[in-house]
Amino acid sequence: MYAAFTAFLDQGDEAIVFEPFFDQYISNIELPGGVVKSVPLTPPSNDGTDIVSSSEWKLDFEQLEKTITEKTKMIVLNTPHNPIGKVFSKEELLKIGELAVKHNIIILSDEVYDSLYYTDSFNRIATLTPELARLTLTVGSAGKTFSATGWRVGWVIGHPELLKHVTAAHTRIVFTVNSPLQQATADAFNQAQTNTYFSDNVESFKKKYAIFNSVWDELGLPYTVPEGGYFLLVNFNKVDFESVEKTVEFPEDIMNRPKDFKLAYWLIQEFGIVSIPTSEFYGKENEHMGENYLRFAVCKDDHLLEEAVEKLRGLKKYIKN
Incomplete structure (x- = not known):
């Protein structure tokens, strides 16, 4: 994610995050000179008295659009969400995507918990329309998927025109990576396709x-x-x-x-x-x-x-x- 922010954020560029957010987003945005703009997810009014569903935490799309300026370069999406546990619905993703396409904003979709969802289905924003495929960078994590968080093996999926810039930044941030754990991750995925x-x-x-x-x-x-x-x-x-x-x-x-x-x-x-x-x-x-x-x-x-x-x-x- 830091490589993605570094690739596309210059001094003063803005990135929108949804509160509450994974705290590392903030430093990752600010280090390359980016500015954090936040839009809260609002809990239902009865959350202090009743058990509620994470689906009831809602994004105010009017407020989201008002937060977008000519400096907005990225929207950070996290689904399934940390810490709420919300899985954004297809309708919600399409509304976010509509604004991104309208204003030509890159979506950084943090989907590190994509194998742990308890709903009937899980929608990836990059798969919903060709325009969103062009604008979306999807982040995954072997650490979350295979309960090996100390490995810190992750990946980014996206259009080649976006990925070439992320790759350029990544090479200068990391330079080399832990190849044995990358191989182990690949093997784990292959085995997971054949078992339960x-x-x-x-x-x-x-x-x-x-x-x-x-x-x-x-x-x-x-x-x-x-x-x-x-x-x-x-x-x-x-x-x-x-x-x-x-x-x-x-x-x-x-x-x-x-x-x-x-x-x-x-x-x-x-x-x-x-x-x-x-x-x-x-x-x-x-x-x-x-x-x-x-x-x-x-x-x-x-x-x-x-x-x-x-x-x-x-x-x-x-x-x-």
Whole structure:
């Protein structure tokens, strides 16, 4: 992705991201001189009281078009989405694509969780129209696909006219790559075509979500049901935050951060459970939209998730009636 940004962003060029976003987008855009412009995905109004679907987090297409300027060079799309778990529908992708074609904007489609979706189908924006095939760079990851995140083996698929610039940038950023792991990735794909790896992996993650979500169901804490990926957003608005603040002394660098940072720190101290503050996936202007949520990862052994459920049951005494 950094090679793609470096290939097409000059000083002052703008790239649009959808909040919440994978935090590395920001540094990758800014290093070559790009400017980040953000458009939030809005949760449904009942997300603080009810279990909701990630499909209910909506993009405001009017706001998206208003954000586009003559300096806009790229739109960053992430589906399945980290951290929400949203799988963008064909209709949503076509609307994004219509704006990209209209303004001749490159789409960088981050699809690293493309083998982990729980919907009936998964749509790739590059396959929807010839115009979008010409404008889209699709990013994949062996680390996510084969549960080997430390490998850092990825790829970009796109029209040759786009790829030649990405390749030129990549050569100067990386110069050489880990060939044995590339070969291993190729072999893994060949084997996965002949066995049930992909479907087994999906079923495995469905089980992990069922284990982990059982505690939120018990506690009555609402969460967003993901359509893809392996993350979970839990809304902590029902937790008595005033009581939490009385139980722990926060370090100085946490004191001036949004509420979710304090909640995440408290969860570690009180229960030994690590989460990610969701406001970190927003820019400064909209970080308040994430401060009631914590992001959890379920890509753990089942017994660890079961241990986490036992520990998290201790939250019950902090739930507001």
